[in-house]
Amino acid sequence: xxxxxxxxxxRPTPAMRRAMAEAxxxxxxxxxxxxxxQLQERVADLFGFEAALFTPxxxxxxxxxxxxxxxxxxxxxxxxxSHILRAELGAHGALLGITSRTWVEERGQLDLxxxxxxxxxxxGPFFVRTTAIAVENTHNFAGGTVLPLADLQELRGWAxxxxxxxxxxxxxxxxxxxxxxTPLREYGAVADAMAVCLSKGLGxxxxxxVLGTTEAIEVARVRRKRMGGGMRQVxxxxxxxxxxxxxxxxxxxxxxxxARLLAEACGQDPALTETxxxxxxxxxxxxxxxxAREEGVLIGAVGxxxxxxxxxxxxxxxxxxxxxxxxxxxxx
Ligand SMILES: *Cc1c(COP(=O)(O)O)cnc(C)c1O
Numbered sequence: 001x002x003x004x005x006x007x008x009x010x011r012p013t014p015a016m017r018r019a020m021a022e023a024x025x026x027x028x029x030x031x032x033x034x035x036x037x038q039l040q041e042r043v044a045d046l047f048g049f050e051a052a053l054f055t056p057x058x059x060x061x062x063x064x065x066x067x068x069x070x071x072x073x074x075x076x077x078x079x080x081x082s083h084i085l086r087a088e089l090g091a092h093g094a095l096l097g098i099t100s101r102t103w104v105e106e107r108g109q110l111d112l113x114x115x116x117x118x119x120x121x122x123x124g125p126f127f128v129r130t131t132a133i134a135v136e137n138t139h140n141f142a143g144g145t146v147l148p149l150a151d152l153q154e155l156r157g158w159a160x161x162x163x164x165x166x167x168x169x170x171x172x173x174x175x176x177x178x179x180x181x182t183p184l185r186e187y188g189a190v191a192d193a194m195a196v197c198l199s200k201g202l203g204x205x206x207x208x209x210v211l212g213t214t215e216a217i218e219v220a221r222v223r224r225k226r227m228g229g230g231m232r233q234v235x236x237x238x239x240x241x242x243x244x245x246x247x248x249x250x251x252x253x254x255x256x257x258x259a260r261l262l263a264e265a266c267g268q269d270p271a272l273t274e275t276x277x278x279x280x281x282x283x284x285x286x287x288x289x290x291x292a293r294e295e296g297v298l299i300g301a302v303g304x305x306x307x308x309x310x311x312x313x314x315x316x317x318x319x320x321x322x323x324x325x326x327x328x329x330x331x332x
Contacts, residue, residue, distance in 0.1 A: 001296055001297070002296060002297045002298065002319045002320075002322060002323045004262075004297065004298060004309040004310055004315065005299060005308075005309075005310070006300065006310050007172075007200045007201045007255070007276060007310045007311070008200060009312070010312050010313055010314045011314065012203070012204070012205050015243065016203070016204070016243045016244070019239045020236045020237070020240050020243075023035045023235040023236050023238070024235060025233035025234070025235035025236060026233065026235070027233065028054070028230075028233070028234050028235070029225070029230040029231070029232060033234060033235040034235065035235030035236075035238045035242070036054050036234055036235050036238040038238070039052075039054060039209070039238040039241050040052040040053060040209065042242065042245065043196065043209045043211065043245075044209075044211055046184045046185070046188075047184050047185060047187065047188030047196075047211055048184075048185040048189060049188055049194070049213075050212070050213050050217070051212060051216075051217035051218075052209045052210065052211045052217065053209060053210050053217050053220050053221055053224065054208075054209055054231075054234065054238055054241075055208045055209065055210060055224060056206060056207070056208070056229055057208055058083075058171045058197040058199070058208040059087075059091060060210075060224065060227065060229055061196070061197075061208040061209060062083070062092075062167075062169055062195045063088070063091050063095060063227075064210040064223055064224060065169075065193035065195045065220075066092055066096065066134065066193070067096050067219075067220070067223055068165075068193045068210075068219065068220060069131060069166075069167055069192060070092075070096065070131045070132045071131065072096060072097035072098065073097060073099075073128070074130070074131040075098060075099045075100055075101060075120070075128045075129065075130050075131070076100050076130075076131070076133070076134050076167070077100065077101055077103065077115055077118055077119070077132075077134070078102055078103075078133070079102060079104070079105055079108050079110075079111075079136065079139065079142075080103065080104045080105075081108065081139070081140075081142060082102070082134060082136050082139075082169065083140050083141070083169055084134055085100055085102065086141065087140075087141075099128055103115060103118065106142070107139070107142050107143070108136060108139025108141070108143075108147075109142075109145065109147060110135055110147055110151045110152070110155055112154055112158065115133055116158065118130070119164065121162065131164060131165060132165035132166065132167050132192075133159060133164060133165070133166055134166075134167040134168075134169060135147055135152065135166070135168055135169070136168075136169040136171075137152070137168055137170055137172075137176050137187070138172040138173070138176050138275050138277070140171070140172070141279075141302060142279075143273070143274075143278065143308075144172065144175065144274060144276055144277030144278075145274055146175075146176045146179055147176070149180070149182050149187070149190075152168075152190040153190055155190065156189070156190040165192045165193065166190060166191050166192050166193075167191065167194070167195075168187065168190065168193075168194045168195075169195055170194050170195060170196045170197075171195065171196065171197040171200055171208070172197070172201060172275065172276075173194075173196055174196070174201060174202060174249060174252060175201055175255075175256070175275040175276055176275065178249065178250065178256070179252075179256055179274055179275050191211075193210065193211065193212045193216065194211040195208060195209070196208060196209050198240070198244055200312075201252050201276055202241070202244035202248045202249065203248045203312070203313045204237070204241045204243075204244045205237070206237050206240070207237050207238065207240065207241045248313060252275075254317075255275075255276040255312055255313070256273075256275050256311075258276075258311040258315070258317065258320040259273045259275065259277065259278050259309075259311045261320055261321070261324055262278050262309055262311065262324055263278045263280075264324075265325070265328040266278065266327050266328065266332055267331065267332040268280065276311045276312065277308065277310050278308070279302065279306055279308050280306065280307050280308075280309070281306060282305060282307050282331050283305060284304075284305070285302075285303065285304055285305055285307050288301075288307050288330050288331055289301050291330050292326060292327065292330055295326045296322075296326070297322075309323075309327075
């Protein structure tokens with residue numbers, strides 16, 4: 001089977017498993033795991049943040065990041081198909097007691113004029129107050145689209161003016177970085193809080209980080225424990241992340257090239273595929289998913305008339321070409 005359902009399906013490579021087996025560990029609840037500390041310091045530094053905290057999932061990293069910016073009864077604004085609202089099972093409302101409003105942008109982009117018009121300042125006992133704007137880079141359900149740095153910088157400038165926080169869900173910020181050449185620090189500079197995943201295109205079996213100020217990360221550490229996310233000799237997992245940063249970052253360019261090849265096979269303008277996600281319109285998505293499976297290609301449906309494919313380090317060029325042949329017949 002050629003599995004294009006997600007870039008989360010990768011299995012740790014033999015070299016990654018060796019790095020995990022050899023990791024130096026300690027009890028991370030006591031903040032004594034040197035490998036976790038190394039990963040946290042390295043990722044914080046990569047993005048120019050003061051501190052970072054290792055979490056089991058990106059969803060937990062997002063909840064901790066949003067919690068750092070938005071209090072109970074306050075609101076976060078985000079795009080309508082944001083992962084934080086659509087795919088985290090209501091965690092932000094259920095666990096944090098926050099509300100949200102959305103803008104709609106077909107390619108998942110920031111629509112700053114609309115954001116400005118939606119923004120609600122503190123009106124005391126009359127209205128819900130906006131305390132953060134959350135953006136997603138790359139945007140998953142919009143098809144791995146990149147948010148241009150200039151737009152993010154404009155958001156940053158306005159957010160500073162009005163005193164609102166900016167959260168970046170950077171589960172796939174690595175893909176945006178490789179696709180555009182934008183330094184990670186430039187992306188970090190526009191955010192007050194950020195979440196990044198090691199378990200997507202980077203190919204670690206598990207692991208994400210939340211980034212913020214030293215003070216915010218100290219609070220996040222308490223909240224993580226409260227949510228049941230205090231972990232012990234977790235350096236074995238952090239080691240996978242460090243290995244991924246060393247060996248799997250630059251190769252994301254291959255995934256992007258593979259995704260364009262698949263987009264073209266599906267009859268799309270390959271220029272619309274900016275990173276490793278291809279979203280294709282199909283009259284009957286479930287039928288296409290079933291037919292592709294029959295021919296050894298796993299893809300996913302995202303809604304009744306859309307299928308989604310992702311490239312990753314466990315599908316090589318040869319497999320991508322075989323999948324392209326199948327998909328061009330089914331949806332091309
Ligand atoms: C995958 C993903 C996350 C985090 O997902 P987990 O499965 O909880 O690790 C967050 N945001 C986006 C955009 C994602 O694609």
